[in-house]
Amino acid sequence: MRSDRGQSAPLGLKISAACGLLFLHLPILLIFVYAFTTEEKSFVWPPPGLTTQWFAVTWNRPDVWQALSLSVRVAAISTTIALVLGTLCAAAVSRTKFFGRETISLLVILPIALPGIITGIALRSAFALADIPFSFWTIVLGHATFCVVVVYNNAVARFRRTSGSMIEASMDLGADGFQTFRHVVLPNIATALLAGGMLAFALSFDEVIVTTFTAGQQQTVPIWMLEELIRPRQRPVTNVVAMVVVLVTLLPILFAYYLTRDGDQIAGSGK
Amino acid sequence: MRGALSDLLWRRPQFLLLLMLLPPVLWLGIVYIGSLFALLAQSFFSIDEYSGLINRQFTLKTYGDLFQAANLDIILRTVTMAALVTLASAVVAFPIAYYAARYARGRWKALFYLGVMLPLWSSYLVKIYAWKLILAKEGILTWLLAKLNLLWLLDAWLSLPVVGGNSLSVSFTGTFIVFVYVWLPFMILPVQAALERVPGNLVEASSDLGASPGQTFRNVLFPLALPGIVAGSIFTFSLTLGDYIIPQIIGTSRLFIGQAVYSQQGTAGNIPLAAAFTVVPIVIMGFYLWGAKRMGAFDAL
Numbered sequence: 001m002r003s004d005r006g007q008s009a010p011l012g013l014k015i016s017a018a019c020g021l022l023f024l025h026l027p028i029l030l031i032f033v034y035a036f037t038t039e040e041k042s043f044v045w046p047p048p049g050l051t052t053q054w055f056a057v058t059w060n061r062p063d064v065w066q067a068l069s070l071s072v073r074v075a076a077i078s079t080t081i082a083l084v085l086g087t088l089c090a091a092a093v094s095r096t097k098f099f100g101r102e103t104i105s106l107l108v109i110l111p112i113a114l115p116g117i118i119t120g121i122a123l124r125s126a127f128a129l130a131d132i133p134f135s136f137w138t139i140v141l142g143h144a145t146f147c148v149v150v151v152y153n154n155a156v157a158r159f160r161r162t163s164g165s166m167i168e169a170s171m172d173l174g175a176d177g178f179q180t181f182r183h184v185v186l187p188n189i190a191t192a193l194l195a196g197g198m199l200a201f202a203l204s205f206d207e208v209i210v211t212t213f214t215a216g217q218q219q220t221v222p223i224w225m226l227e228e229l230i231r232p233r234q235r236p237v238t239n240v241v242a243m244v245v246v247l248v249t250l251l252p253i254l255f256a257y258y259l260t261r262d263g264d265q266i267a268g269s270g271k
Numbered sequence: 272m273r274g275a276l277s278d279l280l281w282r283r284p285q286f287l288l289l290l291m292l293l294p295p296v297l298w299l300g301i302v303y304i305g306s307l308f309a310l311l312a313q314s315f316f317s318i319d320e321y322s323g324l325i326n327r328q329f330t331l332k333t334y335g336d337l338f339q340a341a342n343l344d345i346i347l348r349t350v351t352m353a354a355l356v357t358l359a360s361a362v363v364a365f366p367i368a369y370y371a372a373r374y375a376r377g378r379w380k381a382l383f384y385l386g387v388m389l390p391l392w393s394s395y396l397v398k399i400y401a402w403k404l405i406l407a408k409e410g411i412l413t414w415l416l417a418k419l420n421l422l423w424l425l426d427a428w429l430s431l432p433v434v435g436g437n438s439l440s441v442s443f444t445g446t447f448i449v450f451v452y453v454w455l456p457f458m459i460l461p462v463q464a465a466l467e468r469v470p471g472n473l474v475e476a477s478s479d480l481g482a483s484p485g486q487t488f489r490n491v492l493f494p495l496a497l498p499g500i501v502a503g504s505i506f507t508f509s510l511t512l513g514d515y516i517i518p519q520i521i522g523t524s525r526l527f528i529g530q531a532v533y534s535q536q537g538t539a540g541n542i543p544l545a546a547a548f549t550v551v552p553i554v555i556m557g558f559y560l561w562g563a564k565r566m567g568a569f570d571a572l
Contacts, residue, residue, distance in 0.1 A: 009374040010484075017370035020363055021383075024390040024455065027401035030411065034404055043404045045411040081298075089295040092288055104292065107299050113505065114556060115513015117529045118549045121536055122306035125546065129309050145303050148295065176277035199392070206394045208516065212533075225396045229403070229520050242397045253392045257385060 028246060035243040040236055054236040064241060067224040074136070074220060075204040078143035082200045083193060085144070086151025094159035111146040119146065120213030127214070134216025142210040147200035154196030154260065155189060162188045195259040198252035206249055221245060314546035323540060333543040337551070342531070346551055349528040352443070353511035356450040357458075357504045363451065364458040364503065365496070371459075372466035373474075387463075391456035399520050402449045406440040406521060413438075436523055446522040453517065454510050458503035461568075465499025466492070501568035508559060512552040528552060 009017075035054065037047035058064055089108055093101055111119050123142050132138060162185070170180040208222035215223060221241070228238040280287040317330045336342065371383040390398070405411050416422050429435040429442065436442030469492065477487040515529025526534070528548055535545035 009370055013366055013370055013374075016366035020367040020455075020459075021386045023363070023452070024386065027398065027405060027452065028390065028393055030404060031397060031401050042409050043407040044409045045404075045414045085295040085298055088291045092291040096284065096288055098288060104296065107296070107304070111299075111303055113509060113560070115509055115529070115552055117513045117515055117532055118307075118310070118553060119303070121532060121545060121549055122310040123302075124536070125313050125542060126306035126309040128542075129313075141302055145299065148299070171281070176274055177280050178273060178277055202392055206392075206396075208396055209514075222394070222396050225400070226516065229396070229400060238400070242394070242400055245394045245397050249392060249394055250389065253389060254385075257388065261381070 031239065031242050031246060034239040035236075037236070037239070040234075043235075054240045057234070058237045058240040058244075061237060063219070063224065064237070067219045067221045070136075070218055071205050071220040071222075074139050074143055075201045077140050078147050078204045079197050079200045081140070081144035082147035082151045083197050086148045086196060086200075087155050087189070087193060089148070090152050090155035090159055094156050095164075108149050108152050112149050116146075116207075116209035117213075120210040123210070124213040134214065134218070136218070138214045138216070139211060139218070139220070142214045143204040143207060146207070146210065147204055150199045150203055151193065151196035154192045154199070158189045158192035191259040195256035198256040198259075202249045202252045206245070310546050310549060313542050314550055316543045318541045318543055325542060333547045334550075336544055337547055342548075345526050345528055345531050348525065349512055350555070352447065352450065352527065353508045355447060356454065356511045357507045359447070359451045360455050360458040360507045361462070361500050361504065364455060364462050368459050368463035368496075368499075369466055369492075372463045372469075373471065387456045387459050391460075395453065396516070398453055399449060399517055402445070402452065403440055403521060406438065406445045406448070408438040408440070410440075440521050441523060443523060443525075446518050449517050449521050450507075450511050450514070454507040457506035457510070458500070461502035462496055462499040465496045465502070469495045498566055498568045501563050501566050505556075505559065505563055505568065509552070509556050512555065 033047060034043075036050045036052065038049035038051045039047055086108075089104065092098075093105060119142065123138070126132075127134070127138060166184055166188075167180055170184045171177075175183065206222060208220075208226055211220055211223055212226070219227070222245075225238065225241060225245070228235075228241075232238065280290075313325075314333055315329050315331070317326050317328070317332045318324070319326050337346070367383070367387070371380065371387075375383045403410075407413075413422070413425070416425050425439075428444065429438070434442060434444045434447075436444075439445040439448075473491055473495075474487055477491045478484070482490065513529050515527065515533045518527045518530055528551060532545045532548045535541045535548060
């Protein structure tokens with residue numbers, strides 16, 4: 001236990017921590033204001049007027065819907081693959097000590113530890129060498145690779161907390177390996193997997209750097225946005241899409257937090 | 272059948288382990304490591320300057336091209352930016368991490384956690400776009416400074432060489448701010464994790480023994496937080512080294528490594544040089560990770 005009961009922070013620390021948090025949040029909130037501005041051509045602040053017309057305009061844009069549909073499909077498939085691979089890897093690494101275990105955790109972390117452009121161009125040059133044409137699956141290949149780590153991290157943390165004696169007890173009581181997995185292991189790790197899956201989905205939905213190299217002519221939502229940032233066609237539509245993207249990624253994250261919240265407190269990871 | 276299989280797996284844990292490891296290791300090994308090797312191989316090819324075709328013969332010529340003045344400039348500029356961004360992130364992150372680790376309790380703790388996680392996970396492009404809105408000439412920052420009668424300060428800054436420019440959204444200052452903003456949560460989390468392992472009574476003991484808050488910070492807190500800072504710097508440094516979208520959207524026409532890679536492989540069609548360029552951050556990060564591991568930074572991750 002700590003001895004700092006009821007102590008309050010020095011004023012300077014309070015102010016700088018608060019400023020830091022504001023710095024992190026104000027820019028994102030700004031997007032919400034811009035989605036309603038009546039100004040079409042420039043980024044003028046304060047907005048001369050507020051309107052909801054851009055939501056209707058965005059709703060009727062087929063290119064936005066196409067990008068959204070592609071993003072959701074890619075994220076769903078990549079998340080599924082990452083869930084399988086990440087869980088397997090986490091189960092192996094957390095249960096036993098074996099030769100090369102460190103190497104395997106490094107292997108899982110590497111796709112996000114190295115800059116995205118390296119993963120991107122590496123995949124692209126591999127596709128070129130192997131004569132693989134760009135398709136839906138080339139995007140999935142890249143996304144699943146860096147999504148594994150998110151699932152892995154969540155699953156490893158949960159596996160470490162799930163006590164091995166429960167599994168032994170289940171075996172002692174006559175359950176076979178599959179029954180134990182189905183009735184003991186799975187319920188224990190389910191929320192961690194769901195949380196990892198949510199985060200993987202958000203990660204894939206948002207990924208732009210690797211996607212630029214593996215998508216060819218197809219547009220996911222981030223690629224669509226990047227295109228609009230470089231060559232703007234209709235700024236207000238970009239504002240609305242930006243706001244929708246914030247909301248779409250926010251909800252899975254809040255949900256993932258909610259799912260892992262209690263467990264993390266039990267584990268005392270905050271201490 | 273099922274029982275027999277289950278028994279086999281129980282009696283042969285090695286076999287089960289192999290079964291579990293095979294799919295992820297095959298996937299990452301083939302898709303990822305395989306691609307990395309494909310990339311590495313390309314960096315030893317060269318491009319024929321007349322035909323623009325790639326000559327698939329082993330050569331170190333492409334690596335030699337890296338040492339041309341223009342390319343060295345790009346590398347130096349990127350590494351400097353990455354170092355500055357890392358330093359600034361550490362400075363901004365420390366108070367947030369320290370407050371969250373030592374003073375925030377219960378609901379506040381959760382709020383701090385979410386307050387860092389939400390920006391970390393919210394869309395990368397949206398964050399950059401938000402800063403485009405803020406830094407643009409007609410944007411909120413200019414408006415704010417005008418209200419405070421401080422526009423002269425902005426103009427003076429923008430007239431400086433290197434860091435200045437036409438407006439903040441086309442200057443290295445803008446690039447720097449956005450880099451710090453986007454990577455900051457990656458620094459806060461490991462620093463907070465490191466600080467949470469520092470027992471509060473250590474800080475009290477230090478002040479009981481007569482140390483000023485500054486001395487306590489220098490001699491107690493900072494050394495104990497250092498592995499966390501190094502762990503965070505792995506992200507801020509590596510991500511800055513490879514990013515090409517932030518300097519493209521908010522920055523000048525002077526390139527960073529990521530942009531050079533992107534344009535070499537795209538418009539210039541010089542995949543070997545692009546590949547050689549990517550080896551630079553890989554090598555730098557290799558040394559960085561090796562050093563970080565020696566400092567015990569991996570335990571703070």
